[in-house]
Structures are given as C-alpha cells and as structure tokens.
Amino acid sequence: MERGVGLTALLVAAARAIETHRHDSLVQDHYAEHFVRAAPVSAGWPTRIEDAPDGDASPLWGRLARYFGLRTRVFDDHLLRSARAGAHQVVLLGAGLDSRAFRLDWPPGCVVYEVDRDEVLAFKHRVLDGVGATPPVTRRPIAADLRDEWAGALLDAGYDPTARSTWLAEGLLLYLPAGAEKRLVDTVDSLVTPGSDLAYEVKVGVEPEKVRDNPVYATTRQQIGIDLLGLFDGEPRPDSAADLGARGWSTTTRTPFHSTRLLGRGPEPEPDDALAANRWVFATKP
Numbered sequence: 001m002e003r004g005v006g007l008t009a010l011l012v013a014a015a016r017a018i019e020t021h022r023h024d025s026l027v028q029d030h031y032a033e034h035f036v037r038a039a040p041v042s043a044g045w046p047t048r049i050e051d052a053p054d055g056d057a058s059p060l061w062g063r064l065a066r067y068f069g070l071r072t073r074v075f076d077d078h079l080l081r082s083a084r085a086g087a088h089q090v091v092l093l094g095a096g097l098d099s100r101a102f103r104l105d106w107p108p109g110c111v112v113y114e115v116d117r118d119e120v121l122a123f124k125h126r127v128l129d130g131v132g133a134t135p136p137v138t139r140r141p142i143a144a145d146l147r148d149e150w151a152g153a154l155l156d157a158g159y160d161p162t163a164r165s166t167w168l169a170e171g172l173l174l175y176l177p178a179g180a181e182k183r184l185v186d187t188v189d190s191l192v193t194p195g196s197d198l199a200y201e202v203k204v205g206v207e208p209e210k211v212r213d214n215p216v217y218a219t220t221r222q223q224i225g226i227d228l229l230g231l232f233d234g235e236p237r238p239d240s241a242a243d244l245g246a247r248g249w250s251t252t253t254r255t256p257f258h259s260t261r262l263l264g265r266g267p268e269p270e271p272d273d274a275l276a277a278n279r280w281v282f283a284t285k286p
C-alpha cells in the first residue's frame with residue numbers, strides 16, 4: 001500500500017478529501033480523509049487546500065487534485081445513471097480507496113464488486129471498520145491482480161453474467177501493460193449482457209518530452225515520493241475504444257475539459273499539459 005501503484009490510491013484519496021472541503025466541491029467523500037490519515041506515508045499530506053504548500057497554485061494539490069475531484073464526480077454520475085437504468089451489478093476495477101459503495105444513493109438491489117490487490121483491500125477494510133462504515137448496498141471486495149486471470153474470482157463472488165452490469169476502470173489502465181489492457185477489455189466483453197456499459201480512463205498516444213517536464217510530475221515525485229511517469233506503463237497504448245467499436249460496442253470519448261465546461265469547475269487546458277492526453281471513454285454493449 002505504501003509503495004508503487006498502491007500509493008496512487010492514497011493520492012487520489014487525498015485529492016477527494018481536498019475536493020470534499022472546497023466551498024464549491026464536486027464530490028463529498030468523508031471517508032477519504034480517514035484513509036489519508038491512517039497510512040503513515042500519507043498521514044502528513046494535506047486534506048484541505050488551505051493546508052497545501054502553494055494552495056491552488058500547486059500543480060499537485062491544486063490542479064491535479066481538482067482533476068481527480070472532477071473525474072470522481074463524472075464517474076459517480078455515470079454509474080448512478082446506469083444503475084438507475086437497471087444495471088444493478090457495479091464492477092469497480094482497480095477500485096483502490098473508492099468509497100462509492102458507501103456514499104452514493106444506489107437503487108435497491110445493487111451489488112458493488114470492488115477488484116484490487118489484496119494489500120489495498122486489506123488496508124481499506126481496516127480503515128472502514130475503524131470508522132464503523134456500513135454500505136447501504138451489498139459490497140463484494142475481490143482480491144486479484146488484474147494482469148492475471150480474475151474473471152473466475154468475480155464469478156465465484158456471485159457476479160451474474162446474464163444480468164445487466166456497469167463497469168469502471170478509473171485510474172487503472174495507465175498502469176497496466178498493453179496486453180493486460182487488451183485482455184481486460186476482452187474479459188469484460190465476454191462477461192456482459194447487451195445494455196451493459198464500461199467506462200474507463202486512458203492516456204492517448206505518448207506524452208512528448210515537454211509534457212513529461214510539466215511541473216506536476218516533478219512536484220508529485222518531490223513532495224510525496226510518487227513517480228507517476230515511472231509507474232505509467234511505458235508500452236505503446238492499445239486503442240481500446242476502437243477494439244470495443246470493432247466488437248459492436250458504441251463508444252463516446254471525452255476530454256476532462258468537456259466536463260469542466262459542463263460542471264462549471266475543474267482544470268482548464270494549459271501549455272504542455274499533463275492532462276491533454278487524458279480521455280474518459282464511455283462504452284455500451286448494444
């Protein structure tokens with residue numbers, strides 16, 4: 001949890017805590033701060049923008065954290081829309097410290113599956129148990145490495161491939177080898193009924209050197225010891241939207257700035273932007 005990609009889940013939790021305390025917050029996640037305080041590595045990180053070095057001018061705690069707040073809100077709204085339209089199985093791949101099972105107003109009968117690595121889920125349970133959290137829906141955590149075979153564990157946990165589902169891979173595919181991303185898409189396609197959907201985040205193309213020099217990467221490395229560029233998988237990325245399209249799925253691809261405009265707050269484009277390649281894809285199986 002305190003190293004590598006598990007640590008990125010704490011970064012996103014800190015961002016959600018900061019977002020929660022903003023006067024114009026896009027998301028209310030009162031569990032996020034508990035996760036940040038519970039891990040020795042992150043206990044001293046800011047959970048309010050007033051406590052962040054450089055405040056809103058910080059590329060990490062200002063702009064990047066706002067990006068995570070926006071991303072959380074957009075996928076919250078998407079998952080709730082799908083669940084309310086009848087997708088009562090919600091599968092969160094690389095769920096990390098996502099507290100959606102606890103904080104969203106799910107329709108009756110929803111089951112939320114959370115897939116992540118064992119140590120991340122163990123830490124999550126310890127913190128949630130410590131604050132006496134109980135989800136209003138059925139929640140089924142599944143410890144698995146998403147680079148390997150994981151469908152069996154999901155089916156064993158009760159997932160029904162004949163019933164409608166909504167899936168999310170948020171902040172996950174960037175870290176997976178290209179082959180694992182392709183297998184993941186293949187697996188999801190094989191496990192879902194028509195009308196089910198998959199939303200995910202990717203970076204398109206390779207970020208040019210000038211973008212890799214964006215201060216957000218150095219700040220994140222220097223202030224909290226997370227080398228995002230080192231953690232992102234270095235292989236050329238697959239075009240999963242095209243892959244899903246070839247399988248008959250309909251797909252819509254958005255930049256984060258589209259949602260900034262819709263919701264009236266969030267990051268705006270900047271020169272040599274580390275968010276310029278980020279895309280949120282919403283795919284539905286017809």
Ligand SMILES: C[S@@+](CC[C@H](N)C(=O)[O-])C[C@H]1O[C@@H](n2cnc3c(N)ncnc32)[C@H](O)[C@@H]1O
Nearest residue numbers: 008009012094095096116117145146147170171
């Ligand atoms: C940046 S965090 C995002 C967490 C969550 N989706 C969110 O947005 O708050 C990435 C998560 O993906 C998980 N992850 C990365 N690679 C994984 C793998 N091979 N198998 C399972 N989980 C993985 C990490 O453990 C971490 O919790």
